[in-house]
Amino acid sequence: MRIIWRAFWGFLAFQAVVVFLIAFMNPPANFYMVKERLRLGEIKREWVDLDDMSEHLPRAVIAAEDAGFCAHWGFELEAIRDAVTSGGSRLRGASTITQQVAKNVFLWPARSWLRKALEAEMTVFIEILWSKRRIIEVYLNVAEFDEGVFGVGAAGPHYFGVSAGELSLVQAGRLAAVLPNPKQRSASSPTENLRQRTAQIMDGARTIAVDGRADCVAKPKD
Secondary structure, three states: OHHHHHHHHHHHHHHHHHHHHHOOOOOOOOHHHHHHHHHHOOOEEOOOOHHHOOOHHHHHHHHHHOOOOOOOOOOOHHHHHHHHHOOOOOHHHHOOHHHHHHHHHHOOOOOOHHHHHHHHHHHHHHHHHOOHHHHHHHHHHHOEEEOOEEOHHHHHHHHHOOOHHHOOHHHHHHHHHHOOOOOOOOOOOOOHHHHHHHHHHHHHHHHHHHHOOOHHHOOOOO
């Protein structure tokens, strides 16, 4: 029994060390990126620091994916409760940006109880060891925006021919709108539904910029 407990605590310590290192080092390609590279032959990916991104990007993604990002500690309990009562049909809505970072950076995409348990552990470590700015920075650099296109550094030129720092609010809103289904949605050729979703995200981004819900990702004042 003692060996089991030692192994358990040793594994937790290993997880904590790995998460701590990624607080300062850019993460390597994840499992899904490697899989897509093997399938497609190549992928597009270019790291961009948060300070070099358009200020519209983090606001748009927070408005679209996790409006309570700055206030919670990695979990939205009400959203999780709603997902459970709906039989899991609203599971994505229950995943915060931090949980998605835990999955995208450290774990594999297939759903299982084991992966969800590890995701929960990693989420706690990320919230303790990383700043909110680091969390959103990593998320925007690993999220898939089109088939084989990962991160806003690749998505900006791919869709609009501009860098991540030059993206307008409309363009940032469209990128955020494709996140739930990047292989079926296009930020450069939006459907009417995507245009409507983009408008909602833009309104949300403006709102959280004013009411303070995006303050945790704002650029530090000199």
